[in-house]
Amino acid sequence: MIIGGDAAGMSAASQARRLKGPDELEIVAFERGNFTSYSACGIPYWVGGDVDGPDRLIARTPREHRERGVDLRLRTEVTGLDVDRGRVRVRDLESGAGSWEGYDRLVIATGARPVRPPLPGVDAAGVHGVQTLDDGQALLDTLTGLNGTPGRRAVVVGAGYIGVEMAEALLARGYEVTVLHRGEQPMSTLDPDMGRLVREAMDGLGITTVGGAEVTKFLTGDDGRVRAVATEDAEYPADVVVLGMGVAPETTLAREAGLPLGSYGGLLTDLSMRVRGRDEIWAGGDCVEVLDLVSGRERHIPLGTHANKHGQVIGSNVAGGYGTFPGVVGTAVSKVCSLEIARTGLREKDAQAVGLRFVTVTVESTSRAGYYPGAAPMTVKMLAERRTGRLLGCQIVGREGAAKRVDIAAVALTAGMTVEQITALDLGYAPPFSPVWDPVQVAARKAVAAVRKAGA
Amino acid sequence: MIIGGDAAGMSAASQARRLKGPDELEIVAFERGNFTSYSACGIPYWVGGDVDGPDRLIARTPREHRERGVDLRLRTEVTGLDVDRGRVRVRDLESGAGSWEGYDRLVIATGARPVRPPLPGVDAAGVHGVQTLDDGQALLDTLTGLNGTPGRRAVVVGAGYIGVEMAEALLARGYEVTVLHRGEQPMSTLDPDMGRLVREAMDGLGITTVGGAEVTKFLTGDDGRVRAVATEDAEYPADVVVLGMGVAPETTLAREAGLPLGSYGGLLTDLSMRVRGRDEIWAGGDCVEVLDLVSGRERHIPLGTHANKHGQVIGSNVAGGYGTFPGVVGTAVSKVCSLEIARTGLREKDAQAVGLRFVTVTVESTSRAGYYPGAAPMTVKMLAERRTGRLLGCQIVGREGAAKRVDIAAVALTAGMTVEQITALDLGYAPPFSPVWDPVQVAARKAVAAVRKAGA
Numbered sequence: 001m002i003i004g005g006d007a008a009g010m011s012a013a014s015q016a017r018r019l020k021g022p023d024e025l026e027i028v029a030f031e032r033g034n035f036t037s038y039s040a041c042g043i044p045y046w047v048g049g050d051v052d053g054p055d056r057l058i059a060r061t062p063r064e065h066r067e068r069g070v071d072l073r074l075r076t077e078v079t080g081l082d083v084d085r086g087r088v089r090v091r092d093l094e095s096g097a098g099s100w101e102g103y104d105r106l107v108i109a110t111g112a113r114p115v116r117p118p119l120p121g122v123d124a125a126g127v128h129g130v131q132t133l134d135d136g137q138a139l140l141d142t143l144t145g146l147n148g149t150p151g152r153r154a155v156v157v158g159a160g161y162i163g164v165e166m167a168e169a170l171l172a173r174g175y176e177v178t179v180l181h182r183g184e185q186p187m188s189t190l191d192p193d194m195g196r197l198v199r200e201a202m203d204g205l206g207i208t209t210v211g212g213a214e215v216t217k218f219l220t221g222d223d224g225r226v227r228a229v230a231t232e233d234a235e236y237p238a239d240v241v242v243l244g245m246g247v248a249p250e251t252t253l254a255r256e257a258g259l260p261l262g263s264y265g266g267l268l269t270d271l272s273m274r275v276r277g278r279d280e281i282w283a284g285g286d287c288v289e290v291l292d293l294v295s296g297r298e299r300h301i302p303l304g305t306h307a308n309k310h311g312q313v314i315g316s317n318v319a320g321g322y323g324t325f326p327g328v329v330g331t332a333v334s335k336v337c338s339l340e341i342a343r344t345g346l347r348e349k350d351a352q353a354v355g356l357r358f359v360t361v362t363v364e365s366t367s368r369a370g371y372y373p374g375a376a377p378m379t380v381k382m383l384a385e386r387r388t389g390r391l392l393g394c395q396i397v398g399r400e401g402a403a404k405r406v407d408i409a410a411v412a413l414t415a416g417m418t419v420e421q422i423t424a425l426d427l428g429y430a431p432p433f434s435p436v437w438d439p440v441q442v443a444a445r446k447a448v449a450a451v452r453k454a455g456a
Numbered sequence: 457m458i459i460g461g462d463a464a465g466m467s468a469a470s471q472a473r474r475l476k477g478p479d480e481l482e483i484v485a486f487e488r489g490n491f492t493s494y495s496a497c498g499i500p501y502w503v504g505g506d507v508d509g510p511d512r513l514i515a516r517t518p519r520e521h522r523e524r525g526v527d528l529r530l531r532t533e534v535t536g537l538d539v540d541r542g543r544v545r546v547r548d549l550e551s552g553a554g555s556w557e558g559y560d561r562l563v564i565a566t567g568a569r570p571v572r573p574p575l576p577g578v579d580a581a582g583v584h585g586v587q588t589l590d591d592g593q594a595l596l597d598t599l600t601g602l603n604g605t606p607g608r609r610a611v612v613v614g615a616g617y618i619g620v621e622m623a624e625a626l627l628a629r630g631y632e633v634t635v636l637h638r639g640e641q642p643m644s645t646l647d648p649d650m651g652r653l654v655r656e657a658m659d660g661l662g663i664t665t666v667g668g669a670e671v672t673k674f675l676t677g678d679d680g681r682v683r684a685v686a687t688e689d690a691e692y693p694a695d696v697v698v699l700g701m702g703v704a705p706e707t708t709l710a711r712e713a714g715l716p717l718g719s720y721g722g723l724l725t726d727l728s729m730r731v732r733g734r735d736e737i738w739a740g741g742d743c744v745e746v747l748d749l750v751s752g753r754e755r756h757i758p759l760g761t762h763a764n765k766h767g768q769v770i771g772s773n774v775a776g777g778y779g780t781f782p783g784v785v786g787t788a789v790s791k792v793c794s795l796e797i798a799r800t801g802l803r804e805k806d807a808q809a810v811g812l813r814f815v816t817v818t819v820e821s822t823s824r825a826g827y828y829p830g831a832a833p834m835t836v837k838m839l840a841e842r843r844t845g846r847l848l849g850c851q852i853v854g855r856e857g858a859a860k861r862v863d864i865a866a867v868a869l870t871a872g873m874t875v876e877q878i879t880a881l882d883l884g885y886a887p888p889f890s891p892v893w894d895p896v897q898v899a900a901r902k903a904v905a906a907v908r909k910a911g912a
Contacts, residue, residue, distance in 0.1 A: 007892070042827060042887050051887075056827040059892075161886075305885035308892050312879075312901075326880050333884035342884055371498060371512040404857065404890070407864050407883045414881055415871035423768075424782050425870055427863045428789035428798055429761035430617075431498050431507075434860070436463070436515075436764050445768075 001088065001103035003078045003253070005031025006038065007304050008285025009109030010060065011311020012318065013070045019319035022069040028101070029070055030090055032077045035133050036062050041304050043136040044162065047143070048169030054133040081106075081257040083281065105280050105318050108254060108267060109311070112247035112286035112302045121218030126226035127241045130162060139242065143173055146239050151176065155229045155238035157215055159186030163244030164198070164336045167207050170242070171337075177206075178236050180213035180229065189332060190395050191347050193362070194381055197397040201339040210236075247302050249287045262289040264300035271324040273314045282318060284310025284325075291327035294345050294392060294413055295354045301328055329413040330393075333403040342406035345393030345413050346383060357386040359450040365439035367401035369431035378402045380443040382409075382419065389418040389451040394440065401433070408440045419447040457544065457559035459534045459709070461487025462494065463760050464741025465565030466516060467767020468774065469526045475775035478525040484557070485526055486546055488533045491589050492518050497760050499592040500618065503599070504625030510589040534566075537713040539737065561736050561774050564710060564723060565767070568703035568742035568758045577674030582682035583697045586618060595698065599629055602695050607632065611685045611694040613671055615642030619700030620654070620792045623663050626698070627793075633662075634692050636669040636685060645788060646851050647803050649818065650837055653853040657795040666692075703758050705743045718745040720756035727780040729770045738774060740766025740781075747783035750801050750848060750869055751810045757784055785869040786849075789859040798862035801849030801869050802839060813842040815906040821895035823857035825887035834858045836899040838865075838875065845874040845907040850896065857889070864896045875903040 002009045013027050029036075037060040046053030065072045073090075079098070080089030087102045114129040116122055128139040146152055154170040156163050159181035170177045179186065179202070185195030186202065186209050199209050210231075218241060219228040229236045249266035251259075260268045260276045266289035268276045273288070275281040285307035289298040309325055316323035331344040351358050360383050368375040378398030385392055394409035396402050412422050422444035429436060437445070458465045469483050493516040502509030521528045529546075535554070536545030543558040570585040572578055584595040602608055610626040612619050615637035626633045635642065635658070641651030642658065642665050655665050666687075674697060675684040685692045705722035707715075716724045716732045722745035724732045729744075731737040741763035745754040765781055772779035787800040807814050816839050824831040834854030841848055850865035852858050868878050878900035885892060893901070 039825060039827070039887065039892070041885075041892075042825060045828060045887060050829050051827050303885060304892050305883070305890075309880065324880075326877075328882040331882045331884050333886045333889050335886065335888050340889075344882070344884075369495060369498060371495070371507050372501060373506050401860065403886070403888075404860065404884050405863075407861075407881075407894075408867055410882055410884065411864055411867035411871070411873075414877075415867070415873070417867075417871070421782075421870075424765065424780075425863075426784040426787045426800070426866055427761070428787050428800075428860050428866065429497075429759060430789045430791065430859070431495065431501060432791050432859075433789050433796075434761075436495070436760050438761075438863075 001101065001105070002027065002029040002107040002109060003088065004109035004111055004285070005029050005036040005072060005074070006109065006111055006285065007307035008311040008314070009107060010037045010065060011308050012107050012109065012284065012315040013065065014068065015312050015315025016319040017068050017070065019316065019321050025319055027070045029065070029072045030076045030078050031072065031074050032093065033132060033134065034074055036060060036065055036072065038133055039304060040131060043130050043133070044165035044169045046136055047130070047139055047166065048172040053136060057133065078253060081253045083257045083259070083278065086280070106282070107314055107318065108275070108281065108283040108287060109285045110250040110253065110287045113250045114243060114247050115245040116243060117215065117245065119215060119217050121220050121226065124218055124220045124226045125224055126239065127218055127243065129243050130166060131247065142240050149239055152239050153178070153237050154240050154242065155180060155236050156242045156244055157229065158244035158246065159183070159209065160189065160244060160246055161332065161334045164202070164334060166242045166244055167202065168336045171205060171207060178208040178210065180210050180215060180231060180236065182212065182214060184211050187341060190341070190343055191381065194379070194395045194397055197379055198336070198339065198341055202336060205337050247286065249300055251287050254283070254287070262298045264289055266300045268298065271326060272317050273310055273325055274317070282314040284314050293327040293329050295350060297354065299330070301330065303332065329410050331406060331410040333406060335403065338399050340398055340400065340403035342396040342403045343394070344406050344410040345391065347393060348383065351383060351392050356392060358383045358392055359386060359447065359454050361443055361446040361450050363439070363443045363446055365442045366435055367398060368433060369435050372431040374400070376400055378439045380439050382443040382447045384419045384447040384451050386451060386454050387456055389420055389448065391417055391419055391422060394443070405438070405440055408438070419444040419451065423448060457557065457561070458483065458485040458563040458565060459544065460565035460567055460741070461485050461492040461528060461530070462565065462567055462741070463763035464767040464770070465563060466493045466521060467764050468563050468565065468740065468771040469521065470524065471768050471771025472775040473524050473526065475772065475777050481775055483526045485528045486532045486534050487528065487530050488549065489588060489590065490530055492516060492521055492528065494589055495760060496587060499586050499589070500621035500625045502592055503586070503595055503622065504628040509592060513589065534709060537709045539713045539715070539734065542736070562738070563770055563774065564731070564737065564739040564743060565741045566706040566709065566743045569706045570699060570703050571701040572699060573671065573701065575671060575673050577676050577682065580674055580676045580682045581680055582695065583674055583699065585699050586622060587703065598696050605695055608695050609634070609693050610696050610698065611636060611692050612698045612700055613685065614700035614702065615639070615665065616645065616700060616702055617788065617790045620658070620790060622698045622700055623658065624792045627661065627663060634664040634666060636666050636671060636687060636692065638668065638670060640667050643797060646797070646799055647837065650835070650851045650853055653835055654792070654795065654797055658792060661793050703742065705756055707743050710739070710743070718754045720745055722756045724754065727782060728773050729766055729781055730773070738770040740770050749783040749785050751806060753810065755786070757786065759788065785866050787862060787866040789862060791859065794855050796854055796856065796859035798852040798859045799850070800862050800866040801847065803849060804839065807839060807848055812848060814839045814848055815842060815903065815910050817899055817902040817906050819895070819899045819902055821898045822891055823854060824889060825891050828887040830856070832856055834895045836895050838899040838903045840875045840903040840907050842907060842910050843912055845876055845904065847873055847875055847878060850899070861894070861896055864894070875900040875907065879904060
């Protein structure tokens, strides 16, 4: 039995079905909404008009799942979990009818819910989250309704991945865009010195960013629609507001059932994605916490790629096979217009928080050989442990070819490599693709020197 | 004392000078030609008109090296090496004067020479190699001389990196291009099934490729200029011919001095790039063989990125510091028009040659999320060892975003990862940059299944 029909849940279903036929394993999946296996990460591009939606964002439809022998029940909400008796309480959202359904093995894939601050006006018309395809459609309906409005203004609250992507989408729709965020710089998943590069690029695109902004309320007009966002310091007029304040694990059921949760409110699992202390329950996707292999701590990292991997592992294990998810190193990539943003491993404050001593270096390099047409500047920051020289983190801001370079550092982090080992890596070199020293290696060389200079 | 003023030699000079000032370490470098520290890899792009040359291809000029305290002697050839007495015989190519010069520590960075088959007509006007900047200029002079010729035809002999890059360059110059190569498919650094994709793409660009072609002579006209290339089977009319038949280590001096050479004719060094058995001689760049970390064998891999790394290591060691070059995994990337080609690790025949048993898988994926604009197809082939599942090699052919993805596999190979470990890697994911499973991981998943199926 699977609770949740998106990436983790339905990947688990598919993988289990690959290993065991319908006569060996019955699979039932409950999904509250109308869609399955969709790419929430694609919503900003749909809203921005780069991608037709919502159909194109659906990797596998309910019908396809059913054809593969999954008893999928849409518009069916699980409202209770009784782990002692191995059953869940479900409610048909159409008819309102409720019932108990028993399971032998349970997969919790309830995902995450967007953070919606309990502020006045947050539920006003024109204030949108962008977590589900329905959210995306509702936002697009609002934008369509505003089509005749002159000088349309949008305010995005939050400057994480979803915030900057939505800012770009709204800019593409012709809006004057203001991004309000709490931190000193946008993209607080980067160190502030790298976040500054993102802010400068956003400035250059004509997106207004306001740091240190604490939203206090959403002001509405006589028609009940949002008309401005107020912070402690100012008011920002808005015809539409997008909330990009992050998401929290959706673990209400799990909490009520007494399952173990971590400090971010996500379910805690073992390496096989089994919920700790429970032999018959697995969990994956945005509702779990994952082990950060660099810091040794659990973190909440809601990302479709992890959810798919979790599902794959869970599906194998549920069906009597074997798989593990060893953990993450915190890799994330994003873009805002032509700017590419990437990070992996620890930021300075993460490293400090777990007692690591480290050096940091930042270098400027280029995406291609300097003489090759289209060579674009790239800034690479690297953190390395003092004494050992072990790589701790890498952040990259640049243009074309910047983002996926972080994979070099992600694999090196996973392997526990030192920055000196990184300087010797045999990376792909040809003038259209890289300078003779890859930018990541330019940073590693400087980090080697910094480690040496820092001494013991 | 350094023999050779290109990447390895001058990187060694620069690094040594960083560690030791002119009062501590005298550095003299002999270079036969007029240029230093130039990018031979950039020549095809210069010839194709994408890059202005030759100045832009020079990373550091002779004057810059001299300003950093390197006694650089251009147009000075080293004609003899007397390791017993620690001296070299040099000849000033301008005056013809010869002399002996003593050294305390010697760096051999004599590079490689293009393979020129000893065939009739190979020295005819219009038959060009493309190893040095002078070669590039000579070819461009020929092309300029042919500007008025209608229906200009070029024949490229060899379909390795330089061959396909030159084919593209000549196509860009408006030539009808035929590539003659010995193997079944072009790019014999790939397995033939992947090379076929390159051939198909070249066909699509209008480049004629002829496999299994053994060149027997270069036919010349009454003016002494090349007019056709003859193989065992046919004649191919040619206004200009480019030889891209690979290069061999330039180790004549070293051989005459009795220094240890490997089976490819390259100098053999230890991990500090010191010539085996000699305390006072280092060697690096295209004149050495390098350890292939996957096969455990020495190979000759002439690549600017290795030469720079060797130079860095040698410069540190010569100046009393410490550095090592642990070896390579055989990574190479290339492009022909919009086609990107990458490989790392072992081909099937390489793995067979060293006694490895393996499985191979090939998958089709895309460069971005399938729904994201610009998502381009990508074919990834992977070799994994039977039983252990250790990654042995990876080859990628695709469009934008294909080539540098091979770095994921290159780092994983270096770390000795299994394909199962690769499936769990935390790689950068966002719709503009990758499907939810990176193509390399799609291949790794299939490889995991293949390893399992192959059993013991």
